[in-house]
Amino acid sequence: MYSIAIDGPAGAGKSTIAKALSKKLGFVYIDTGAMYRAVALFFLEKGIKESDDERIDKLLDDLDISIKYADGEQRVFLNGTDVSDKLRQEEIGKLASKFSAVKSVREKLVALQRKLAERENVVMDGRDIGTVVLPDADLKIYLSASSGVRARRRYLELIEKGFDKSTLNEGEIEAEIIKRDEADMNREISPLKQADDAYYLDTSDMTLKEVVSKILAMVKEER
Template identity: 55%
Template sequence: MSYNIAIDGPAGAGKSTIAKQLAKKLGYVYVDTGAMYRAIALYLLREKVKPDDTEAVSNTCTGAEVTLIYQNGEQAVLLNGENVNGFIRTEEVGNMASRASAVPAVRERLLQLQRDLASSENVIMDGRDIGTCVLPNADVKIFLTANSAVRAKRRYEELLAKGTPEAFEKIEKDIIERDARDRNREIAPLRQAEDAYLVDTSDMDIPQVVDTILEICRQKGCR
């Protein structure tokens, strides 16, 4: 029987970083649902679909085949057979993903793959609605957050390190706007599940966050 850990939270809270480290420590499969949505967003951008054209998003997303594989111990996101890890972490793709994820056809396209993985493997899955919608029966649910300034600073430093810097003010503005979209969308809005543990990382470093969640998992019988 598989064991599932769901990590939800707003953009820039550190979900992917924390989930990857937890997966390594526990020997679980890490499922980056955000990367899957970003892959579809990249496809929509390449097809020159406007983010507010819901009908075009619905019709066009059917041409995107998104799969996850592991190469040399690292997760690779394949879009129609192409490894797109190097293309999906831009602000443009992130904003398109936020809009596209509210479209039912996009969500339905990815939901079954995510649930199939969770039913067959011990997984750590992160996203916006894992504990509330994708894996409502997850064994452990975490809601990871931080204030917008902290999240913007982290994103700024990440982009700077990659050689693709953005203005801090623009990054924070985008984060605040994305939070509002994610919380107010009709389908699967961002919210903390009733049985999720709230972990605010504003004043915590990565090892502290990992240790905090590991302790929660141990208390919940994680194996």
Template identity: 50%
Template sequence: MNPIQIAIDGPASAGKSTIAKILASDLNFVYVDTGAMYRAITLAAFQAGVKPEDEAGVTALLPDLTITFEPGEPVQRVFLDGTEVTEAIRSVEVTANVSAVSAYAAVREAMTALQRDIAAKGGVVMDGRDIGTTVLPNAEVKIFLIASVAERAQRRFKENQAKGMDTTLAELEVAIEKRDYLDSHREISPLKKADDAVELDTTGLSIDGVVAAVKDIIATKTNK
């Protein structure tokens, strides 16, 4: 396949990262986990003793932060200033505060610039919440994944159980609904389906089923 840009957006736990990673591997494209970037900044704030609601404090950290990725199994490895934070950025504390941090103009500007640089040559699968609308508005393929709150909470619950985290299913449903609201109502680059994106409901679908559906969409969009 030609080195195109594929943008996958959607709310928390809709399956974006899982599908994007598999798709990138199958197509031999670069996978960019934009959510991990915002999570890394949120973690950096906590490590520096800066409260997530302190926009000036978070912004002041940006010039000195370095976020890099390395291939890994079963997940891509994430490094903050040379230290691996793959697991740390998935903590309940980071998850609960990443929406606030990712809403700051300076944070989004810095991350958008980095994401565009990575995608400039094409051959990239990028997932997030504003990829098709803001980061890569000219992407050849745009997909918007959705799923019910109950399904997404169940997915996150299973992930947390595997990691030994004891957050209840009810707590996760509340957290996901809150994050949906924050992401879709933020002033800068809110969660929104691009006009030319194809919406795909993943509720009740297996991972293989979603991957197959996404590949069909790509084939239709690229006529291949």
């Protein structure tokens, strides 16, 4: 099996690039961020906060997350229910960052993610793929971009999803991204950082096609 690990901060283009790359290579794309958002949704609906370790530990046994593909699109199922359309809500994204810092949550999802990589050729993106989940990945990429560029991308993504422009503020989005970076980079468990053997790619001034072509060249060289 061949594995590609893509890490980086929020809005760096990880998911978009990983999806495009997996299609080009015929690999399975694993969006670990969506898996953590599913966890956040699960606990939100049960009224549980990230500080309630005891209740979290008890309920993790009742948590099942699976990924299926329909017409080439990844769908995330939480205990048998397709929750894909709920996972891009801002509230869920913020909660996912908090729950991802809970040790028992990370242990459960890391184990699941590793099993997926053992069975398939994968492109997996997240914040600790190259450092923790797949430390022996065949190719590791660390994607980044300026906070302003990442905020602009998020703004356009929300508009595309039907959000009212009048309710969106790029400055506020950027501030939230910077806050999320701080939390992800400084959390005690599996902080966001570049793996020692990862290639660094700043996508601020690159098109999607340019980034994918660059990584495909790396795959060809590594294989």
